[in-house]
Amino acid sequence: MQAKPPFPAVGGPKSQAMLERGIPLFRNGLRYAQELERSHQRGYRSPRQIIIGRAEGDFIWDLDGKRYIDFQNGWATNPVGNCHPEVIEAVEAANRTWGFHYDHPLRYELAEQLAEIMPGPLPRFSYEVSGTEAAEAAVHTALAYTQRRHVITFASCYHGMGLGTKVLSALDPDYGRYLEAWSGGVIKAPYPFSDHIPAGMDQEQYVDFCLWFLDHHIPAAVTTRDNIAAIMIEPGLAEGGNWIPTPRFIQGVREICDRNGWLLIVDEVLTGLGRTGRMWGIEHYDVEPDILVVGKNLSGGIAPCAGIAARDEILGDNPHAWSGSTFAGTPAGCAAGLKTLELFERDGVVAQAAHLGAVAAEVMADWESRHPIVRQVRSNGLLMGVSIQDPEGQAGRDEDTVWFAREVRSQLLARGVWAISDREENIRMYPSLTMDEAVLREGLQHLEEAIAHVEANGLTVKDAPDLPTGL
Numbered sequence: 001m002q003a004k005p006p007f008p009a010v011g012g013p014k015s016q017a018m019l020e021r022g023i024p025l026f027r028n029g030l031r032y033a034q035e036l037e038r039s040h041q042r043g044y045r046s047p048r049q050i051i052i053g054r055a056e057g058d059f060i061w062d063l064d065g066k067r068y069i070d071f072q073n074g075w076a077t078n079p080v081g082n083c084h085p086e087v088i089e090a091v092e093a094a095n096r097t098w099g100f101h102y103d104h105p106l107r108y109e110l111a112e113q114l115a116e117i118m119p120g121p122l123p124r125f126s127y128e129v130s131g132t133e134a135a136e137a138a139v140h141t142a143l144a145y146t147q148r149r150h151v152i153t154f155a156s157c158y159h160g161m162g163l164g165t166k167v168l169s170a171l172d173p174d175y176g177r178y179l180e181a182w183s184g185g186v187i188k189a190p191y192p193f194s195d196h197i198p199a200g201m202d203q204e205q206y207v208d209f210c211l212w213f214l215d216h217h218i219p220a221a222v223t224t225r226d227n228i229a230a231i232m233i234e235p236g237l238a239e240g241g242n243w244i245p246t247p248r249f250i251q252g253v254r255e256i257c258d259r260n261g262w263l264l265i266v267d268e269v270l271t272g273l274g275r276t277g278r279m280w281g282i283e284h285y286d287v288e289p290d291i292l293v294v295g296k297n298l299s300g301g302i303a304p305c306a307g308i309a310a311r312d313e314i315l316g317d318n319p320h321a322w323s324g325s326t327f328a329g330t331p332a333g334c335a336a337g338l339k340t341l342e343l344f345e346r347d348g349v350v351a352q353a354a355h356l357g358a359v360a361a362e363v364m365a366d367w368e369s370r371h372p373i374v375r376q377v378r379s380n381g382l383l384m385g386v387s388i389q390d391p392e393g394q395a396g397r398d399e400d401t402v403w404f405a406r407e408v409r410s411q412l413l414a415r416g417v418w419a420i421s422d423r424e425e426n427i428r429m430y431p432s433l434t435m436d437e438a439v440l441r442e443g444l445q446h447l448e449e450a451i452a453h454v455e456a457n458g459l460t461v462k463d464a465p466d467l468p469t470g471l
């Protein structure tokens with residue numbers, strides 16, 4: 001018999017009933033009852049979960065009709081809010097006109113427009129469906145162009161969940177378990193922004209160490225300089241904990257690439273197209289990449305569209321850089337991208353994101369000093385995160401830290417705000433770039449209330465399992 005969660009999911013019986021349908025369908029459903037029983041016996045209760053019944057603008061509604069402020073934003077994919085009617089209309093018109101045919105004019109128009117807004121001369125574009133595919137295409141393009149075999153990525157980076165991107169990423173070593181033999185060409189370097197700076201080093205010294213590791217340790221101990229094709233980096237770790245790098249580090253990476261003849265691939269799948277209050281995250285660093293990876297926001301929240309932009313010679317004369325797939329650059333995806341760029345221009349969306357980011361930074365400015373469980377507020381524009389710590393402050397107890405963040409997220413949901421905390425130490429928030437300022441402030445106010453509640457009441461959920469949803 002399946003054990004019943006002792007508390008209904010937030011929003012009520014319809015969400016609950018739908019979530020239970022996942023037990024026989026999705027991954028880890030067979031373990032669910034046993035894990036639930038174990039956590040009940042230790043006094044913990046089920047985390048709050050909902051199923052979305054409808055989404056519109058700044059909000060989502062669960063199946064039982066309760067409304068939530070949307071800080072999750074389809075994992076940061078709805079730049080102009082949920083179900084923007086003009087993007088929907090553009091996508092539907094493209095579907096009616098072309099279906100899935102490949103040789104349509106929108107792919108030319110969108111590639112031309114993207115070339116105009118790139119952070120540097122990156123005139124060539126290759127379409128992909130997802131950020132995962134695009135990140136993999138960027139790496140293969142770099143290997144094929146340089147005719148080299150290694151690429152450098154960073155600790156805590158996330159580039160996707162494909163076979164290639166799993167071995168490129170370093171978010172959680174468990175994601176790549178049993179793929180160890182597939183990761184031969186990837187060199188993982190330390191990332192200087194972390195809760196785990198080695199003993200005795202201050203932040204600036206650790207930046208120096210990480211640059212030294214790239215420039216000296218890898219060529220001296222791992223592979224020769226002329227066998228490294230590229231460094232791939234996110235200008236702001238999102239999944240890896242909203243760490244915002246300093247200009248000195250990113251400029252240092254660019255300088256090392258230039259001096260060694262390595263390409264710089266910038267993965268802007270999450271940071272790109274306005275998320276940080278600039279069109280591209282890399283614009284905060286006064287650095288031009290050689291290849292840029294784009295996804296998420298390009299979809300306008302409606303139809304997937306992703307790809308890579310590259311310097312002329314890198315994609316313009318590279319016969320071995322194969323990529324693309326059946327649904328890459330569909331008429332619907334390109335229509336979504338074109339309409340999104342049109343709305344960005346017409347409605348001043350990037351400037352609005354910068355303004356909202358400044359509002360949020362001001363609201364959260366004193367949280368570190370006022371809340372013992374807030375370790376750091378780490379934001380760049382609307383790439384917003386609050387890292388949570390065990391209030392006892394017991395260094396090195398990462399597990400407990402994760403449970404505190406999970407508790408805050410659960411309390412936040414109970415207060416009508418939908419945000420991300422994915423078994424991590426952070427609450428991450430990626431509202432739409434056009435969110436109403438009052439709604440943004442209200443959501444942050446609820447976050448502060450949730451934080452205060454957890455400080456006063458401690459853990460109630462801990463490791464109680466989520467009902468399986470297929471993730």
Ligand SMILES: Cc1ncc(COP(=O)(O)O)c(C=O)c1O
Pocket residue numbers: 075130131132133135158159160161234238239267268269270271295296
């Ligand atoms: C920086 C970065 N790269 C790549 C990806 C993968 O994109 P997708 O999930 O669209 O495949 C993500 C997804 O979160 C991401 O944040």
